[in-house]
Amino acid sequence: MSRIQAQQDAQLTRAALPLLTLTLIADEESYGYQLIERLANLGLEVTTGLMYPLLSRLERDGQVSTRMVPSTSGPPRKYFALTEAGHATRASVKEQWQVVATAVHAATEKEHAPHA
Amino acid sequence: MPDKPPGSMRTRHRSMGDRLHAEAYLTRLDWHLEAVMPGKERRSTVKELRQSLISDPRGMTSSLRDLGSPKALADQYADDAHRRPLWSIGVIAAGAALLVYWTVFLSYVFGMLAAVESLGSAEADATFFIIKVTAFSTDEGVGIGWTSDWAWLIVPTVLAAFAFLLGARIWRQVKPSEVTTS
Numbered sequence: 001m002s003r004i005q006a007q008q009d010a011q012l013t014r015a016a017l018p019l020l021t022l023t024l025i026a027d028e029e030s031y032g033y034q035l036i037e038r039l040a041n042l043g044l045e046v047t048t049g050l051m052y053p054l055l056s057r058l059e060r061d062g063q064v065s066t067r068m069v070p071s072t073s074g075p076p077r078k079y080f081a082l083t084e085a086g087h088a089t090r091a092s093v094k095e096q097w098q099v100v101a102t103a104v105h106a107a108t109e110k111e112h113a114p115h116a
Numbered sequence: 117m118p119d120k121p122p123g124s125m126r127t128r129h130r131s132m133g134d135r136l137h138a139e140a141y142l143t144r145l146d147w148h149l150e151a152v153m154p155g156k157e158r159r160s161t162v163k164e165l166r167q168s169l170i171s172d173p174r175g176m177t178s179s180l181r182d183l184g185s186p187k188a189l190a191d192q193y194a195d196d197a198h199r200r201p202l203w204s205i206g207v208i209a210a211g212a213a214l215l216v217y218w219t220v221f222l223s224y225v226f227g228m229l230a231a232v233e234s235l236g237s238a239e240a241d242a243t244f245f246i247i248k249v250t251a252f253s254t255d256e257g258v259g260i261g262w263t264s265d266w267a268w269l270i271v272p273t274v275l276a277a278f279a280f281l282l283g284a285r286i287w288r289q290v291k292p293s294e295v296t297t298s
Binding site for chain 2: 032033047048049050053054056071073074075076077078
């Protein structure tokens with residue numbers, strides 16, 4: 001993979017990550033590393049260096065609420081849940097993504113269509 | 117919600133070396149976070165990351181590599197925020213500048229003393245920047261000295277101050293004024 005392609009992949013991941021994270025948290029209250037594993041199960045590799053700052057921002061902006069849960073395998077874990085504002089943001093970002101996805105789909109379909 | 121303990125979430129035992137490695141990383145991160153968040157939030161962020169590193173099921177090297185460099189991680193936390201001066205890095209830069217200055221100065225002075233002794237002369241005078249330095253070797257004793265007025269203090273002070281201001285990125289203290297469009 002070229003450096004430019006890697007940068008584009010990283011930018012695309014960074015752009016999609018807030019919506020994906022809010023969606024996963026809406027599905028199930030989770031802690032940071034768990035979200036990374038859930039994204040990996042969906043086929044998306046995300047670093048902790050990208051996820052932890054995002055969660056911090058979401059918390060600061062009131063998109064998620066947090067609570068500490070004691071863990072049997074180490075220090076307490078910080079679980080994230082969606083707030084009302086988070087649900088509203090998720091719906092709005094999802095709409096924006098659908099517009100983009102539709103445009104990308106239309107353009108790439110056109111690319112493969114036979115010329116008249 | 118009960119904590120799930122699946123195999124993939126099992127915490128690794130952290131050795132003393134791992135902990136030291138993590139602390140070194142977190143200390144450097146703390147210096148860089150000073151630019152992007154206030155003290156209380158910074159301490160809380162570092163504490164959370166420490167706990168995450170302890171809980172991370174991977175090896176410490178992999179965990180730290182995944183976080184990226186301390187500077188890059190701090191930039192991720194910045195979120196277009198106005199960067200504050202890095203006072204801690206300023207203090208470190210000033211300390212390093214003083215260390216270099218005194219190393220060079222003392223090397224110069226002891227070099228003079230070695231020259232005086234090897235030439236068999238009684239005394240030699242020289243100027244290091246604006247500081248008058250003397251090295252002597254007589255039957256009564258051997259020694260070095262420098263002028264006791266303000267000159268010996270002003271050079272390292274100016275050097276340290278310059279390094280501090282540069283290291284702290286003092287220009288960040290001035291917030292960019294809001295651009296108004298008519």
